[in-house]
Amino acid sequence: MTRATRARIDTDALTHNLTRVREIAPDSRVMACIKANGYGHGLLEAAKAFRGADAFAVACVEEALELRSGGLGHPVVLLEGVQRGSELSALRENHFEIVVHDPSQIELLESADTRVRVWLKIDTGMHRLGFSPEDASAARDRLLASGVVDGELRFMTHLASADLAGGPPETPEQIRRFLDCTGDWSGERSIANSAGILGWPESHQDWVRPGIMLYGVSPFPDRTGSEHGLRPAMSVTTELIAVKEIPAGARVGYGGHWQAPEPTRMGIAAIGYGDGYPRHAENGTPVLVNGRKSQVIGRVSMDMVAVDLRQHPEARTGDPVTLWGEALPVESLARHAGTIPYELLCGVTRRVKFDVD
Numbered sequence: 001m002t003r004a005t006r007a008r009i010d011t012d013a014l015t016h017n018l019t020r021v022r023e024i025a026p027d028s029r030v031m032a033c034i035k036a037n038g039y040g041h042g043l044l045e046a047a048k049a050f051r052g053a054d055a056f057a058v059a060c061v062e063e064a065l066e067l068r069s070g071g072l073g074h075p076v077v078l079l080e081g082v083q084r085g086s087e088l089s090a091l092r093e094n095h096f097e098i099v100v101h102d103p104s105q106i107e108l109l110e111s112a113d114t115r116v117r118v119w120l121k122i123d124t125g126m127h128r129l130g131f132s133p134e135d136a137s138a139a140r141d142r143l144l145a146s147g148v149v150d151g152e153l154r155f156m157t158h159l160a161s162a163d164l165a166g167g168p169p170e171t172p173e174q175i176r177r178f179l180d181c182t183g184d185w186s187g188e189r190s191i192a193n194s195a196g197i198l199g200w201p202e203s204h205q206d207w208v209r210p211g212i213m214l215y216g217v218s219p220f221p222d223r224t225g226s227e228h229g230l231r232p233a234m235s236v237t238t239e240l241i242a243v244k245e246i247p248a249g250a251r252v253g254y255g256g257h258w259q260a261p262e263p264t265r266m267g268i269a270a271i272g273y274g275d276g277y278p279r280h281a282e283n284g285t286p287v288l289v290n291g292r293k294s295q296v297i298g299r300v301s302m303d304m305v306a307v308d309l310r311q312h313p314e315a316r317t318g319d320p321v322t323l324w325g326e327a328l329p330v331e332s333l334a335r336h337a338g339t340i341p342y343e344l345l346c347g348v349t350r351r352v353k354f355d356v357d
């Protein structure tokens with residue numbers, strides 16, 4: 001049996017979302033974040049759809065080289081910089097830009113005979129990567145003295161809680177710390193991820209760094225992409241491979257996690273956690289059968305998931321099932337599965353066939 005499980009990528013939607021970023025942050029340049037295989041959409045497919053961006057951001061040299069092999073000559077920023085001397089020749093040959101967030105990277109650069117564009121990362125409260133505001137000035141002095149910095153040094157920070165709108169005051173505090181720290185220095189600045197772009201206009205600065213919103217998905221837990229004028233670009237579909245009636249009291253799936261309250265018509269859809277559909281999707285997680293609302297019943301298994309067909313007397317094997325997409329926001333699945341859309345988008349496995357429109 002050939003597997004019907006598919007992820008469709010709508011590249012027009014991707015391009016539309018970049019246009020939305022430009023509308024929302026009209027005075028900023030755009031560094032499109034396409035790390036992790038373009039958030040699961042395909043690195044080159046995403047990059048080509050975002051070819052109007054001013055730069056791309058990726059996590060590592062491997063991802064950056066894939067962009068060059070794919071014929072994209074844009075500026076590319078390595079968000080975690082480099083860790084070893086063997087990476088320096090790739091920087092030189094491809095003009096990759098690097099984030100410097102740790103003293104070991106400055107040491108590495110001091111021993112290099114190359115010039116590279118550098119973003120100095122300042123840790124204003126995320127406590128993941130970057131120099132504290134107290135250490136940033138010394139790091140900057142050292143970088144400038146090293147003679148490796150090509151052009152003007154640039155500055156960035158990353159927001160930890162910008163998706164918690166109306167929440168604690170961390171975001172304005174982070175923005176203030178960053179601007180206080182870098183205020184006297186000349187050089188371009190970047191703060192905003194998607195949540196900053198959508199929720200905190202004062203974070204826009206010279207460069208914005210959208211990720212999730214470019215894929216049509218909201219960074220906020222209680223919103224969806226379409227509420228921000230974004231178009232979801234990935235839809236995941238499969239089909240019913242079995243349809244049956246079970247008696248009242250029958251239990252469905254591993255562990256008998258769902259029990260039929262009445263005689264129940266149900267179906268089996270060909271998708272499971274082996275495809276990236278989350279095992280933690282609870283009873284009642286929405287799916288669409290023939291475009292109409294249905295729900296998951298019982299535990300998700302590796303290759304299959306059971307769906308409730310009590311409201312779908314017409315459903316037959318071979319009928320389409322949508323797990324997420326334009327008509328069923330991935331944000332909603334994420335809520336029912338105790339995760340975030342980012343993880344679902346990145347997690348579609350290789351077994352799933354990708355169709356790029």
Ligand SMILES: *Cc1c(COP(=O)(O)O)cnc(C)c1O
Pocket residue numbers: 033035079158192193194195209210211212213219
């Ligand atoms: C991934 C990433 C972004 C984009 O974040 P989104 O929440 O997806 O918009 C921005 N900046 C840095 C440093 C990142 O690692």
